[in-house]
Amino acid sequence: MIEPRRILIIEDSMLMRNLLTGLLDSAGYGDVHTAATLEQGFTALGLRGQTGEQYNLILMDKLLPDGDGIEAIRQIREHAHLSEKPIIMVTGLEDRETLRQAFDAGATDFINKSFSETELLARVRSALRLDAAIEASKAREADLRRLTRELEKLSYTDGLTKITNRRGFDAALERIWNECLDAKMPISLMMLDVDHFKKYNDSLGHQQGDECLKIIASTLEQSVNSNNETHMVARYGGEEFAAIFRADNHKAQYIAEKLRLSIEKLELPHPTSSSGQHVSISVGIATMQPNTQNNSTQLISNADHALYQAKNTGRNRVVVSVLEIV
Ligand SMILES: [Mg+2]
Numbered sequence: 001m002i003e004p005r006r007i008l009i010i011e012d013s014m015l016m017r018n019l020l021t022g023l024l025d026s027a028g029y030g031d032v033h034t035a036a037t038l039e040q041g042f043t044a045l046g047l048r049g050q051t052g053e054q055y056n057l058i059l060m061d062k063l064l065p066d067g068d069g070i071e072a073i074r075q076i077r078e079h080a081h082l083s084e085k086p087i088i089m090v091t092g093l094e095d096r097e098t099l100r101q102a103f104d105a106g107a108t109d110f111i112n113k114s115f116s117e118t119e120l121l122a123r124v125r126s127a128l129r130l131d132a133a134i135e136a137s138k139a140r141e142a143d144l145r146r147l148t149r150e151l152e153k154l155s156y157t158d159g160l161t162k163i164t165n166r167r168g169f170d171a172a173l174e175r176i177w178n179e180c181l182d183a184k185m186p187i188s189l190m191m192l193d194v195d196h197f198k199k200y201n202d203s204l205g206h207q208q209g210d211e212c213l214k215i216i217a218s219t220l221e222q223s224v225n226s227n228n229e230t231h232m233v234a235r236y237g238g239e240e241f242a243a244i245f246r247a248d249n250h251k252a253q254y255i256a257e258k259l260r261l262s263i264e265k266l267e268l269p270h271p272t273s274s275s276g277q278h279v280s281i282s283v284g285i286a287t288m289q290p291n292t293q294n295n296s297t298q299l300i301s302n303a304d305h306a307l308y309q310a311k312n313t314g315r316n317r318v319v320v321s322v323l324e325i326v
Pocket residue numbers: 011012013061062063064
């Protein structure tokens with residue numbers, strides 16, 4: 001049983017067309033199409049601006065009323081979707097020069113018009129096998145590309161909270177920093193930390209601690225993503241989160257304050273916190289204008305410093321870094 005394969009014969013002699021079609025048909029290749037001129041052939045292949053059909057094999061005559069078959073092969077090969085399609089040149093001419101030219105132009109195989117049925121079918125079979133192998137390899141490549149994309153996405157996602165992880169954060173910060181450098185725009189970084197999280201874990205257990213981190217992550221994502229100035233949020237590590245903004249420190253502060261309040265309003269009980277009865281967060285913000293003299297490491301360090309100040313001045317607050325390296 002032959003798998004349905006579509007074959008296109010470009011041949012001006014009706015006798016030859018009928019002979020080829022008849023032989024292929026009786027061998028089980030039912031999906032055979034013919035073109036009597038190059039123009040018809042190119043139209044069938046979709047090279048004339050309209051959508052063409054997909055063929056698995058082309059049989060190409062050398063001498064056609066509107067052009068030369070070898071030149072036609074060269075033109076077909078210029079189209080990406082046909083660059084590897086098997087083309088068998090069928091001709092009465094059999095001199096070495098014609099052969100060389102046909103293969104140079106990209107013909108896959110060559111058959112003389114005085115072929116035997118056995119020879120024709122053997123060559124067609126092997127050309128179709130080649131096409132199937134090429135298609136299978138392309139499908140495998142596409143699968144691999146998809147898999148690579150999925151893996152990449154997975155490697156940038158935090159397993160617990162499902163937001164971007166530290167690795168994704170590092171890559172995004174570099175990218176956004178450079179975009180802001182080019183656009184001469186300020187970049188702000190918000191670092192936040194759950195207050196007394198170790199005590200929370202110690203008193204309520206790690207499972208509850210994980211649940212708390214998930215809630216913080218989704219609240220962070222909601223309040224930050226509702227603002228279109230925002231670029232991304234991430235779990236920086238442990239109970240620490242980060243958000244990058246293409247905005248100045250006033251806007252970043254506004255969003256941070258809103259976020260701090262949303263966490264407060266959740267009223268998640270924290271039995272052992274020394275700064276309140278509920279789970280709260282401390283936030284540090286730093287803003288920089290990227291230029292050729294500074295870098296994103298300074299931005300992280302400034303935001304970290306502001307976060308440290310928020311912790312040291314009572315927690316559950318937002319501190320904006322006064323350090324600004326311009
Ligand atoms: Mg001809």
